[in-house]
Amino acid sequence: MIIAPPTRRFETDKAGRIIYPVDNGEPLSNDTEHLRWITFVKNGLEDWFADRDDVFIAADLLWYPIEGRPDISKAPDVMVVLDHPAGPRSSYMQWEEKGRAPQVVFEFLSKSNTAGEMMDKLDFYSDLGCDEFYTYDYQRGVFSAFQRRSEQDGLSKVKPQADGTWKSPLLGMTFGLSADGRLWVRRPDGKLMETQREIARRAEAEAKRAEAETKRAEALASKLRELGIDPDKIA
Numbered sequence: 001m002i003i004a005p006p007t008r009r010f011e012t013d014k015a016g017r018i019i020y021p022v023d024n025g026e027p028l029s030n031d032t033e034h035l036r037w038i039t040f041v042k043n044g045l046e047d048w049f050a051d052r053d054d055v056f057i058a059a060d061l062l063w064y065p066i067e068g069r070p071d072i073s074k075a076p077d078v079m080v081v082l083d084h085p086a087g088p089r090s091s092y093m094q095w096e097e098k099g100r101a102p103q104v105v106f107e108f109l110s111k112s113n114t115a116g117e118m119m120d121k122l123d124f125y126s127d128l129g130c131d132e133f134y135t136y137d138y139q140r141g142v143f144s145a146f147q148r149r150s151e152q153d154g155l156s157k158v159k160p161q162a163d164g165t166w167k168s169p170l171l172g173m174t175f176g177l178s179a180d181g182r183l184w185v186r187r188p189d190g191k192l193m194e195t196q197r198e199i200a201r202r203a204e205a206e207a208k209r210a211e212a213e214t215k216r217a218e219a220l221a222s223k224l225r226e227l228g229i230d231p232d233k234i235a
Contacts, residue, residue: 003066010070020070021062022090028060030110033138036195037108037183038077044185044193045080045171056081058092063102065128067095074124076105082170101129104170109137122146126155132170141181 011019029035042059049055062075079092079102094101105125109118118135125133126146133146133155145166146155160166165176172188185193221231 003069003072006069006071008071018068018070020064020073020091020093024062024073024075026075030112034077034108034110037136037138038106040193040195041106041185042078043195044187045078048173048187048193053086054083056084056086056089058089061089062091063094064091065094065101067093074121076102076125077108078106080104080171103130104132104168105130105134107133107135109135109139111139122155130155132168134166134168134175136183138183141177143175143177143183145175 013019029038038059042057045057049057057078057080059078060075061079062073063079064070064073066072081092081097081100081102082104084097084100092102102125107118107121122133126148131148135144135146136142143166145158145160145168147158147169148155158166163176165174167174173193174186176184176186178184187193224231224234
């Protein structure tokens with residue numbers, strides 16, 4: 001990527017330091033489905049990496065790759081930096097992050113996205129160090145994967161595996177499309193990534209099953225006592 005010289009002077013604070021905006025003026029999502037897919041993947045990744053404090057995951061966070069150039073930035077729908085401290089940030093300034101570029105980025109396409117815009121993002125992520133880039137057009141049910149084969153290569157499109165799925169080498173996750181073009185994600189443990197609603201429903205169902213088991217056990221213990229048997233003494 002050829003970095004052209006700045007065409008204007010940048011805004012500075014009272015100390016003369018360049019200001020890096022935390023908002024690019026664009027909405028988080030273009031429609032309700034766009035937001036749903038962003039939160040589905042972000043929350044699913046956070047759930048999988050919940051026990052690790054060395055994985056940084058963010059949605060719609062401005063990434064500034066070059067110090068002194070606030071005019072050069074992107075805000076991926078979802079970004080992941082592995083083996084890197086988690087924690088809150090108002091933006092991701094790469095020179096303050098040990099020079100680490102986001103390794104995995106996701107973009108979800110809506111009607112307002114153009115092919116030229118996606119090509120611009122592909123070039124940006126490829127030239128500035130991302131190793132994996134995934135796009136999902138939820139309107140048409142089309143998923144695309146781009147991966148870097150070596151440090152010398154840029155991002156290139158990856159064909160699906162024989163079973164029609166794509167594998168993320170860094171995340172260890174598998175992506176696929178259902179018959180109606182709906183994206184699904186399988187975690188390294190073999191379980192499908194769930195929405196927060198699905199997680200809540202499963203937790204509720206498990207709580208109800210546990211409650212029913214407790215009531216059955218209590219009823220059995222009561223019946224045994226009626227028969228003169230101490231349930232606590234039964235091996």
